[in-house]
Amino acid sequence: MRAPDFWTGDGSGIAPFLLSPFAALYAAATARRVARPGWRAPVPVICCGNATAGGAGKTGLALDIGMRLANRGVAVHFLTRGYGGTLRGPVRVEPGRHDSKAVGDEALLLAAERPTWVAADRAAGARAAIEAGAQALVMDDGLQNPTLEKDLSLLAIDGSYGFGNGRVIPAGPLREPVAAAVSRAQAAVLMGADECGALAQLPPGMPVLRARTVPGPEAAQLAGQAVFAFCGIANPRKFFTTLSEARAIIAGRAAYADHYPYDAGDMRELLAEADRLRAIPVTTRKDFVRIPPAFRARVTVVTVTLAWDEPARLEAMLDPLAARVPVPA
Template sequence: MSRFDLRPPAFWFAGQPGLAACLLWPAARVTAAITRRRIARPGWRAPVPVICCGNLSAGGTGKTTLALDLLARLKARGVAVHALTRGYRGTASGVLRVDPERHDATLVGDEPLLLAAVAPTWVGADRAASARAAIAAGAGCLLMDDGMQNPTLVQDCTLVVIDGATGFGNGRVLPAGPLREPVEAGTARARAAVLIGPDRRGAATGLPPGLPVLRAGLAMAPEAAALRGTRLLAFAGIGRPGKFFDALRALDLELVAAHGFPNHHPYRPAELARLRNQAHALGARLVTTPKDAVRLPAAFRRDVTALGVGLLWADPAVVETLLDEVLEATGTVPRTGKPRR
């Protein structure tokens, strides 16, 4: 079992580091040192641009949501973009191109199935090996979902994704806090930060003065509006299930029950039976996230409504300009001509 399978401890997100964080400080120094040495290793430079949607914190910050948004934008420009991801909790070994018709979440993980619905997607722990396979298959641009701390592939543009509700937590590195590496170390390699949601923890104030901050909110899929007047039982096994539940409530949907599970949770038959029975008793419809839906057995999935979210950018032109700069700097011109502005 991974150390990230369980829900994060509350002291990670306390205003100031408490006793537990202080006691774990020596272990945090070891984590930071190991990460620093790993990142310092030389990686392979691909002949096509590499964009990484990464983060500094463990857990759900919105990396995949950003990756899906950028994949769609790059495809709209005519760029032959492929996605690279680790395939967390999948059993596949080596490098594998995801085929949503043949592969399931047990084999490739849940997030790769979402990415593969938008663009060709490759899973593999070695990002350089995945990159070579993608380029051989015709990729003209690579977009990494996670992997900011993976040194095997040189990144032309690293975007640090920040959840506005949790920020950088108590500011400490694992296991004393939620950070994979110190903020100053990670942001030094970033092209920009992407802040999703209101900055309730003041994360932007801890960023380098010259680092651009792109701001966005979450917008629920339009079909959610059709559920007004319907009693809903929501469940989610994502980094922060509460984000999904809050998004439903923000649309004035009638949420009669909500159940949160750990990120990437493999739903057991008994758990699904309890959810189904409670929904029946409450006269409610089951709703979950697309990431959860791909982990459900097909028979159960038919009785569940999956509601996704997208990014609502404060200034979409800034995102397009960033993509322009990355593509032009690496000499990438889409098949349809000059990148759209």
């Protein structure tokens, strides 16, 4: 879906007001759900979650943490719901066999780096992963899923979006009130500058880690080049800004709804527009896995990674969890 315009701003207006009773019901249902106890896994479980619908950098955060644990010799497996896919799991993602229609785009990004499991029931997915050798589990999303107990929950916040208008779905983008989300998180991770005053809504003393996305090496090759940028992510502005900061010349752009499933007709239109503009068609890694394979050779992917202001603070949070993992003989 594409987020309605009234999900941003101060939360005033007729639409948020009229939808507020439904928002109250949604929040109450979430509160009842998360209050249920979950399964305690015998391995560390780290959750990268958020309070809003749509992206806040959870997948990039999960990938970063997975890399840091793997660098310590920990056998890390990713666990995700597989949003946008048809499989409920538990199933181990095989990029050569599964596509985004089956497991969702995020699962494919994760599976390109580490073993990844899609499971609507996260506890069942955790059991399958542990049986397959997982020494630690990193969840992409799941802060509002109670089926699996977490040892460390990180609340990802997009600094350019914050908590939107501060209201709960459908009156706003929040999955639950901010106070409820932060009560189950041990730290917040602010992605980029705090443009919306999100940090002021966090409780005093809550640890805040700061990170920013930096483009991969392919972005440097686009400096001074005309590009036609397209994406279907929660915050398209972030992608366009990344290209501008890499000094690419954006000759044209197209923004689709988050997780948009491109078909052959879409790609023919997009590539024709790129040709008309004499521009290089570029997109995100997340979008690329949703493009029909026959068209991928024509599209340039711009990747991003996380750069931390104080990476030692994150490593310190991982220390006690990594210490629980048995060292191989």
